Amino acid sequence: MSSSNVTRESDSEPPYIVALIAGLAVFVLYATTLAPTTAFWDTSEYIATGEIMGIPHPPGNPLFVVLARAWSILLSPLGLAAAVKINLFSSFMSAAAHAFWFLVVHHILRHFSEKRSVRLVGATAAVLVSATAFTVWNQSNVNEKVYTVSLLTIALLSWLIVRWQEHLGQGKEDDNLLILMVFVLALSVGNHLMAFLAAPAIILFVLWVHPRTLVNWRLYVGGLAAAILGLSIHLFLPIRAGLSPVINEAAPTCPDIASAITAVV
Numbered sequence: 387m388s389s390s391n392v393t394r395e396s397d398s399e400p401p402y403i404v405a406l407i408a409g410l411a412v413f414v415l416y417a418t419t420l421a422p423t424t425a426f427w428d429t430s431e432y433i434a435t436g437e438i439m440g441i442p443h444p445p446g447n448p449l450f451v452v453l454a455r456a457w458s459i460l461l462s463p464l465g466l467a468a469a470v471k472i473n474l475f476s477s478f479m480s481a482a483a484h485a486f487w488f489l490v491v492h493h494i495l496r497h498f499s500e501k502r503s504v505r506l507v508g509a510t511a512a513v514l515v516s517a518t519a520f521t522v523w524n525q526s527n528v529n530e531k532v533y534t535v536s537l538l539t540i541a542l543l544s545w546l547i548v549r550w551q552e553h554l555g556q557g558k559e560d561d562n563l564l565i566l567m568v569f570v571l572a573l574s575v576g577n578h579l580m581a582f583l584a585a586p587a588i589i590l591f592v593l594w595v596h597p598r599t600l601v602n603w604r605l606y607v608g609g610l611a612a613a614i615l616g617l618s619i620h621l622f623l624p625i626r627a628g629l630s631p632v633i634n635e636a637a638p639t640c641p642d643i644a645s646a647i648t649a650v651v
Contacts, residue, residue, distance in 0.1 A: 400489050400492070400493070401488075401489070401492055401502075401506065401509075402489070404488070404506060404509075405485045405486070405488040405489045405492075405509075406485060408484060408485055408488045408509070408510060408513050409481045409482055409484055409485030409488070410481070412480070412481040412484045412485075412513065412517045413477055413478060413481035415517065415518075416476075416477035416480065416481060416517075416523070416526045416527055417474060417477055419523075419527055420470065420473050420474065420477060420527055420528075421469075421473050421527050421528035422467075422469070422470065423467070423469045423470075424469050424528070425528045425530060426530075427530055427531070428442070428443075428530065428531050429528060429529060429530045429531075431443070431633070431635075432447075432450070432454075432472070432529055432530075432531060432532065433468060433469050433472040433473075433529055434468070434633055435451055435454075435633050436450070436451060436454025436455055436457075436458060436472045436475065436529070437454075437455070437458050437468040437471070437472060438455075438631060438632055438633065439451055439452070439455040439626065439631060440626075440631040440632060440633030440634060440635075441623060441626060441627055441631060441633060441634050441635055441636045441637065442633065442635055442636065443635045443636060444635070444636045445636070446620075446623045446635075446636035447532050447576065447577055447578065448576045448619050448620055448622040448623055448626075449535065449573060449574070449575075449576030449577040449619050450532045450535055450576075450577045450578075451622070451626075452619070452622060453475070453535065454472055454475050454529075457471065457472070457474075457475040457478070458471045458472065458475075461474065472529045473527065473528050473529050475529060476525065476526055476527075476528070476529040476534045477526050477527065477534075479526075479534035479535050479537065479538045480517070480522065480525070480526035480534040480537055480538070481517075481526075482538050482541075483534070483537040483538040483540070483541040483542075484513045484516060484517050484541070486538070486541035486542055486544065486545045487509075487512065487513055487516060487541050487544075488509045488510070488512070488513050489509075489545050489548075490541070490544045490545055490548055491508060491509040491512040491513070492505045492506065492508070492509040493548050493552075495508045495509065522537070525537075531578075532577050532578045533578065533580065535574075535577045535578070536574065536577055536578045536580040536581045539570060539571075539574040539577070539581040539584075540580075540581055540583065540584045542570060543567055543570055543571070543581070543584045543588065544584065546563050546566060546567050546570070547563075547567065547588055547591055547592075549563060550563040550564060550567075551591075551595055554595065554596055561599070561602060561604065561605050561608065562608075564592070564599070564605060564609070565605065565608040565609055565612045566612070567588060568608075568609040568612045568613050568616070569612035569613070569615060569616045570616070571584075571585060571613075571616070572612065572613040572614075572615070572616025572617045573616035573617075573619055574616075575616070575617060575619075575620075576616075576617075576619035576620060576622075623636060
């Protein structure tokens with residue numbers, strides 16, 4: 387294999403290492419400017435429920451609580467205050483989102499420039515602008531609510547649909563990626579419905595790129611199973627509520643859970 391072929395193959399591969407470095411740089415930026423304690427609105431509630439695995443006000447945000455608690459346990463050897471740990475959780479979620487944004491922008495720029503250096507610079511600039519936008523930076527410095535988890539979800543979905551398109555270009559019709567996206571969307575309901583903003587765009591993109599995909603019945607069977615699995619995160623609410631956590635605001639009952647599911651569906 388000639389050196390030119392090797393170069394072309396390496397240029398076609400997603401720059402995962404550079405994206406990881408970009409994500410780490412964003413995390414360092416947020417950690418450097420991190421809020422040392424709580425702030426206004428629902429900040430204290432979500433910091434506390436994430437630390438003790440409690441249940442915040444409806445809809446209860448089970449995915450956020452589980453992830454935040456796992457993060458808190460992971461950082462417990464450092465002896466950090468609860469507020470610092472959960473604020474760092476928001477920083478990490480946002481930084482991970484920007485690593486995926488880097489990959490998405492780099493992929494888009496492949497249609498405008500064959501030079502890898504140009505694509506890397508463009509993706510870096512996009513991440514810099516996005517990461518330092520006021521609202522994003524603010525939400526990433528202090529865990530006011532659950533929005534950085536939703537930001538990561540949308541970024542991940544964007545990257546998965548890009549990879550699906552790439553596989554089509556290589557002659558591989560990968561429905562598994564679409565089923566994975568359904569799972570991620572359903573799971574994200576346990577955090578916030580904000581991630582569903584990406585759903586119409588995904589459907590339109592599939593219709594534009596490969597409309598025949600949407601008449602594949604296997605996709606719907608797999609998607610239904612994935613959706614049920616993702617929504618099962620809500621089983622956390624009645625189970626945890628039954629253990630009487632200190633913060634148990636949602637305190638779900640069977641009628642309440644039925645109402646929540648009906649509202650989502």
